[in-house]
Amino acid sequence: MTTVLALPAARTRSVRKKKKPDAFPYLLLLPAVLLMAAVNLTPILQGFYMSLLKLNQFTLTQYLDAPFVGLENYRQILFDADNPMRTGMGYALRNTVLYTLTVSVCAVGIGLGVALLMNRDFPGKGIARTLVLLPWIVPSYVVGTLWGFMWQRDVGIVNVVLVDWLHLMDEKPFWLLGSNSFWAIVIPTVWRAWPVMMLIFLAALQAIPEDQYEAATIDGVSRWKQFLHITLPLLKPVIVIQFMFQIIDNVYSYNIVSMMFGNGAGYPGEWADLLMPLLTRQSFSYWLFGQGAAVSFIMMTLMLVFVGVWLKTFRKSMTGND
Amino acid sequence: MKSLAARSLAAGLLGSCLLGHAAPASAAELNLWVMSTTEQQQADTRELLKPFLAANPTLRVNVTVLNWESAWAKITAAAASGQGPDVLELGTTWVPAISSMGALEQISEPQQNEVGGAKAFFPVMWGTTHRHDDPKVFAIPWYADARAAFYRTDVFKKAGIDPRDAFANWGSFKQAMQKVNGTEIGGKKIAALGYPGKNDWNVVHNMAPWIWNAGGDLLSADRKKSGINSTEAVQAIVYYTSFAAEGLVPKSALEKDSGQIESGFFNGQYAVIFTGPWILRQMATPKARGGQLETVTANNFAIAPYPAGLKGNQTFFSGSDLAMMKSSKNKAEAWKLLAYLTGREPQVAFSKMSGMLPTRLDAANDPGLMANPHYAQFMAQVKNGRHYPSIPGWGPLESVYLKNLGNMFDIVGGLKGKYSPLAIKQAMDAAAQEADQVLYSAR
Numbered sequence: 151m152t153t154v155l156a157l158p159a160a161r162t163r164s165v166r167k168k169k170k171p172d173a174f175p176y177l178l179l180l181p182a183v184l185l186m187a188a189v190n191l192t193p194i195l196q197g198f199y200m201s202l203l204k205l206n207q208f209t210l211t212q213y214l215d216a217p218f219v220g221l222e223n224y225r226q227i228l229f230d231a232d233n234p235m236r237t238g239m240g241y242a243l244r245n246t247v248l249y250t251l252t253v254s255v256c257a258v259g260i261g262l263g264v265a266l267l268m269n270r271d272f273p274g275k276g277i278a279r280t281l282v283l284l285p286w287i288v289p290s291y292v293v294g295t296l297w298g299f300m301w302q303r304d305v306g307i308v309n310v311v312l313v314d315w316l317h318l319m320d321e322k323p324f325w326l327l328g329s330n331s332f333w334a335i336v337i338p339t340v341w342r343a344w345p346v347m348m349l350i351f352l353a354a355l356q357a358i359p360e361d362q363y364e365a366a367t368i369d370g371v372s373r374w375k376q377f378l379h380i381t382l383p384l385l386k387p388v389i390v391i392q393f394m395f396q397i398i399d400n401v402y403s404y405n406i407v408s409m410m411f412g413n414g415a416g417y418p419g420e421w422a423d424l425l426m427p428l429l430t431r432q433s434f435s436y437w438l439f440g441q442g443a444a445v446s447f448i449m450m451t452l453m454l455v456f457v458g459v460w461l462k463t464f465r466k467s468m469t470g471n472d
Numbered sequence: 473m474k475s476l477a478a479r480s481l482a483a484g485l486l487g488s489c490l491l492g493h494a495a496p497a498s499a500a501e502l503n504l505w506v507m508s509t510t511e512q513q514q515a516d517t518r519e520l521l522k523p524f525l526a527a528n529p530t531l532r533v534n535v536t537v538l539n540w541e542s543a544w545a546k547i548t549a550a551a552a553s554g555q556g557p558d559v560l561e562l563g564t565t566w567v568p569a570i571s572s573m574g575a576l577e578q579i580s581e582p583q584q585n586e587v588g589g590a591k592a593f594f595p596v597m598w599g600t601t602h603r604h605d606d607p608k609v610f611a612i613p614w615y616a617d618a619r620a621a622f623y624r625t626d627v628f629k630k631a632g633i634d635p636r637d638a639f640a641n642w643g644s645f646k647q648a649m650q651k652v653n654g655t656e657i658g659g660k661k662i663a664a665l666g667y668p669g670k671n672d673w674n675v676v677h678n679m680a681p682w683i684w685n686a687g688g689d690l691l692s693a694d695r696k697k698s699g700i701n702s703t704e705a706v707q708a709i710v711y712y713t714s715f716a717a718e719g720l721v722p723k724s725a726l727e728k729d730s731g732q733i734e735s736g737f738f739n740g741q742y743a744v745i746f747t748g749p750w751i752l753r754q755m756a757t758p759k760a761r762g763g764q765l766e767t768v769t770a771n772n773f774a775i776a777p778y779p780a781g782l783k784g785n786q787t788f789f790s791g792s793d794l795a796m797m798k799s800s801k802n803k804a805e806a807w808k809l810l811a812y813l814t815g816r817e818p819q820v821a822f823s824k825m826s827g828m829l830p831t832r833l834d835a836a837n838d839p840g841l842m843a844n845p846h847y848a849q850f851m852a853q854v855k856n857g858r859h860y861p862s863i864p865g866w867g868p869l870e871s872v873y874l875k876n877l878g879n880m881f882d883i884v885g886g887l888k889g890k891y892s893p894l895a896i897k898q899a900m901d902a903a904a905q906e907a908d909q910v911l912y913s914a915r
Contacts, residue, residue: 206913207864210552211573234872234909298671304724326671326727328887412671412729417875419670419882434545435871436910 194450201447205440216440223444235432235441241420242428246401249336249424253403254396256340258389261347266381268348269355279352286345294409297338301325301410326411331422335407339400347392354388355381390464397460398453402426425449501532502802502809503557505547507792509615510826511762513537520821524812531805540673544867551575554799558806559813561792562611564600564859565866570795571603571610572864577796577803579609587612587811588832596789596857597831604695604862611793612814613831615822617748618789618854619681619778626772627662627743631655635776642711645779649720652743658768665715666733666742669726669881676873678746680788682708684858685781690873691861698907700873701900708781709877709900710893713884717891726881738764746778752846753827775846777853789857791831829854868910876903 199214201223209216226233268279285293300307302325309322325334358381366376404426411418418427429449433442461468510516517535525531536557538546544566550556551573562570570576579601584590590598597613621639628635631652638648653664667678676690683690688704691697699705715721722741725733730747737745738755755770757763764770778785794813796806812818819830820838829851830836842848860866880899882888889895 207569207868208572210548211554211575213552232909234906234913237906237909302724303727304722324723324727324885324887327669327882327885412673412878417670417879419879420888431871431875436868436913438913 197443198447200440201444203440205443207437210437210439219440223441224448227441227444227448233441234436235438235445237432238417238420238423238428239425242423242425245332245421245423246403246425248332249339249403250397250400252336253339253343253400254393256336257343257347257396258392260340260344261392262351262385262389264344264348265351265355266377268352282348283345285342286349288342290342290405291409293338293342294406297334297341297406298326298410301334327419329421331411331419335410335418335422335424338406338410339403342406343396343399347396350388350392351385354385358384387468390460390467394457394460398457401449401453404430500530500802500805501534502559502805503534503536504809505536505538505543505550505557505560507543507561507563508537508539509792509828516822516825520813520818520825523817524809528805528808531809533809548573550797556797556799558800558802559794559796559810561614562795564597564613564790564793565870567600567611567793567795568603568862568864569867571608575798576610577798577800577806579612579796583807583811584609584612587814592833593831594789594833594836594857596859597791597793600790600859600862601793602862603864611795612810614792614794614814615819615826615828616789616791616831617750617828618787618850618857619677619746619748620787620850620853621744621746621776621778622737622751622773623744623776624657624662624740624769624772625774626768627652627655627657630657635774639776639779641780646711646715649715649744650718653720655743657740660740662743663722663725663741664720664743666725666736666745667712667715667721668728668730668733669716669884670878671727672729672878673874674730675877676870677788677790679709679712679873679877680860681746681778681786681858682712682781684786685778685784686711687781687783691863691869695861695863696911698869698904698911700876700907701897701904704783706893706897706900709880710896711781713880713891713896716881716884723885726885738767738769740768749829749847749850750827752844752850756844756846775849775853777856784856786856786858787854789854789859791828865911869907872907872910873903876900876906 196214202218202220203209203214203216204219204222205213205216227235230236264282268275268282272278288296303309303322306325308325312318313320313322323330325331362380363376366380371379403424407418407422407424407427408430411422417423417431429442429445433439433445504517506513506517514535514537517537521533521535525533540563543563547556547560547562547566547570550560551570552575554575556575567576593613594616597616601609601611601613623635623638625635628638628648631648633648633651637644639645649664652662654661656662668674680690683700683705686704686708688702688706688708689699690705692699716723716726725736725742728736733742733745734747734751734754736742737747737751753763755764755767755773758765759767778787794810796803796810800806813822814832816830816832816835816838819832819835820841822828823830823835823841830838830841835841836851842851860870876899880896880903883891883895883899
């Protein structure tokens with residue numbers, strides 16, 4: 151009886167509490183929120199405004215007071231074939247699409263495969279898990295520099311192994327010149343990217359209740375079918391998110407390409423140039439800052455659309471409600 | 473009560489974080505930005521400044537070392553924002569660009585006279601202190617670099633070649649390289665010539681002297697159009713790349729950078745390379761201190777000029793100038809520092825530290841420096857120096873050439889179509905078109 155009587159009083163208190171929220175915690179959060187907005191939103195808005203200006207070498211000192219040209223930069227980038235920003239953009243676009251797809255599929259695939267292997271019990275499991283994480287610990291610009299040495303035709307370790315030791319080819323191929331340079335950027339990127347994929351998959355695998363496998367085993371379900379019908383569906387939210395992160399990372403890839411091909415000197419070539427190195431080179435070294443901002447803004451918008459479509463398409467998969 | 477105390481503490485902490493503290497600035501403090509040219513630029517610059525600071529005890533100089541790769545972005549940001557150092561080092565090709573942005577303090581005639589004026593410096597270096605079409609001076613030359621041929625005397629001797637004939641002209645140089653190629657030294661075959669192809673910052677600098685010596689130029693006479701696809705320029709580029717196409721430069725060199733080519737020269741891979749005076753310092757430093765003194769190369773090399781083309785044997789001269797920012801609050805003291813660093817003694821001292829050449833004629837001919845026979849030999853080869861045109865838009869143009877000349881080495885390496893003079897001409901036509909677009913869009 152006392153319990154029943156106490157209930158309305160408690161509800162009344164809670165209703166009163168909802169009506170008058172304590173503003174103080176929000177006040178304390180406000181500076182952080184304002185700071186975050188300033189740090190994130192200001193550059194985006196400023197970048198967009200820059201894309202509406204004729205901002206080049208001669209107007210750079212005026213910065214945001216440079217002549218306002220409206221959408222002229224966008225028109226030049228999209229419709230003026232003679233625009234210097236556009237030189238080589240076809241190659242960079244093609245390479246970025248192929249590179250993003252290849253790296254994302256390989257990194258997620260290898261990460262998942264190794265995570266499945268690492269999820270078993272075997273002696274030295276702890277050490278093995280730590281060791282496979284090593285490539286991810288190496289900073290990407292170091293990866294670019296080191297692989298740049300490894301790909302060298304005469305003395306690089308890749309050709310030494312392939313040709314001198316294994317005799318897989320008659321002649322040492324070039325990796326940093328010509329079309330092979332595409333693989334010269336893909337392989338190190340995958341090499342660096344898969345360990346972190348593996349780590350996240352491993353965490354997800356360990357969250358799958360063991361009894362589901364036990365039940366399936368009792369029912370006589372094969373290991374392969376267990377993978378297809380238990381592991382894969384339960385990992386789907388993680389796979390979807392990992393793919394999205396990989397695609398975003400790889401479209402914006404810069405460090406490895408830049409460091410491998412002379413630390414930003416010159417041109418990685420028609421098979422190794424990506425959109426970000428092209429944008430940086432042609433915007434900063436040709437001093438077309440307004441147009442560079444416009445290309446960045448187009449890329450950012452396309453990426454936002456992609457993320458939106460991706461999230462909408464896989465929303466159910468990610469919440470695990472399908 | 474407890475809650476009130478916690479809230480007061482939180483608000484207090486927040487307030488103190490937001491308000492912060494501003495350090496009082498000293499009026500006698502100068503900020504100096506220099507590039508990383510020596511191995512220990514910070515320590516070397518401090519050493520260089522010791523006499524200046526002893527003579528000016530009230531001044532303090534904060535030295536910031538920038539690396540060449542990121543310096544351009546930092547300097548343009550400083551120029552655009554007006555928040556920069558008092559004195560800064562600028563690559564010689566950067567002076568017209570940064571001065572055109574209005575960021576540099578003009579150097580008056582009395583100031584120029586104080587450091588000796590134009591006549592005290594290499595004319596080619598003084599030419600970099602102002603725009604070609606404007607006599608207003610915005611910088612003073614600090615140190616120079618030039619290029620010459622370094623060759624292995626033992627290899628030439630074994631191949632039976634007189635170096636004077638070999639470096640006489642383009643025809644004799646090609647013949648000499650054909651003879652030298654594959655000469656065995658200590659049971660190891662040596663390649664005739666080494667030069668980098670792509671992936672290197674020096675591609676344009678390496679090509680320029682050959683283009684000039686053929687009578688070509690990188691820009692048209694009115695400085696409005698590219699000259700990279702002129703008959704003379706293409707002739708020079710075909711001649712230069714033919715060494716790689718004919719196997720006189722190992723194809724593997726084409727993916728290396730300048731540092732790796734220099735290492736190849738020290739290790740006995742190439743009989744000839746074209747490079748700057750800094751390797752003299754490396755070859756005079758023991759291996760224990762990171763040098764090459766004990767190598768066969770360091771004990772068997774000499775220096776020669778560029779072989780003459782139809783229009784002479786000029787070399788590429790560049791280096792760095794020092795300038796004052798307009799935004800400096802201590803202009804008088806900044807000038808004092810600039811005048812000191814571009815003076816005779818500091819230039820000689822910096823040349824010893826860096827291996828670069830002084831820009832002052834009296835410093836370049838300093839008996840202490842000239843006592844080194846290799847230095848004297850180098851100076852004798854580089855009298856005929858030339859620099860790029862001093863125009864504000866040089867930077868973008870050089871980037872276009874860097875990209876296109878680098879990309880051309882895919883053709884030279886046989887990885888993009890067949891190497892032929894026509895293929896090179898077509899590649900240079902494309903380069904010229906892109907360069908013209910960049911020149912046009914910079915207007």
